[in-house]
Amino acid sequence: MTNPPIDPESTPTFHPAPEDVLECARSIRPKLEELLGPEAERVDHQLADLLAKANTGQQVDDRILDLLKRDEETYYWMAEFLSEPPESRGFQRLPGRGAVGQAHKYVCPLGNDYTWYRRGGEPIRTCPTHHVALVPADRSTNQLNRES
Ligand SMILES: [Zn+2]
Numbered sequence: 186m187t188n189p190p191i192d193p194e195s196t197p198t199f200h201p202a203p204e205d206v207l208e209c210a211r212s213i214r215p216k217l218e219e220l221l222g223p224e225a226e227r228v229d230h231q232l233a234d235l236l237a238k239a240n241t242g243q244q245v246d247d248r249i250l251d252l253l254k255r256d257e258e259t260y261y262w263m264a265e266f267l268s269e270p271p272e273s274r275g276f277q278r279l280p281g282r283g284a285v286g287q288a289h290k291y292v293c294p295l296g297n298d299y300t301w302y303r304r305g306g307e308p309i310r311t312c313p314t315h316h317v318a319l320v321p322a323d324r325s326t327n328q329l330n331r332e333s
Contacts, residue, residue, distance in 0.1 A: 201267045206246035207239050209266045211292070211300035213259060215310065220258040228252065228259070233314040236298035291319035 201209075210232050217225035217232075231252055235245040253259040288302035293312035301310050301319055309318050 201246075201250075203244065203246040205267055206249050207236065208300065209253070209263050210236055210249045211298060212266065212302075213253065213262055214299050214313070215301045216262060217259070220262060221256060224256070228256075229313060233296075233298055237296060237314075240296060240298070290322040292322045293317065294320045 213220075214229055214232055217229050221228055232249065235249050235252070239245045250263075253263045288304050291301045291303050291309065293299040293315055295312065295315040295317055298314055299312045299319065300322075303309065311318055
């Protein structure tokens, strides 16, 4: 790891930090059905597989980018997630960075492989990979509680 950290919001080229790519992958999973219809399940499985590899220390951000670039819908969603202020999509991207308040971040407590933003009284979702109810991000692992 010799690369300096890259802030995607200040660099003109599309070269996001690996952690932002992983967070994008977790966050796009609840949207796949809307974006891809019948293709969603296949892509979701691939993302779940790549996120599981990331949890074992493998570098998969390039493969996630390649996967999400294959389809126009996921490409644009990803590009927007990685380059625009989160308020533009009405959700909170990272704790402490541009929090918007009306959506609460939930994550998978087992694999940290699924990120979902809950609004109002929506029923709490289940991680499709681990089949467990998501938990509020601020009550899960420390790595999600970055201080800024
Ligand atoms: Zn999970």
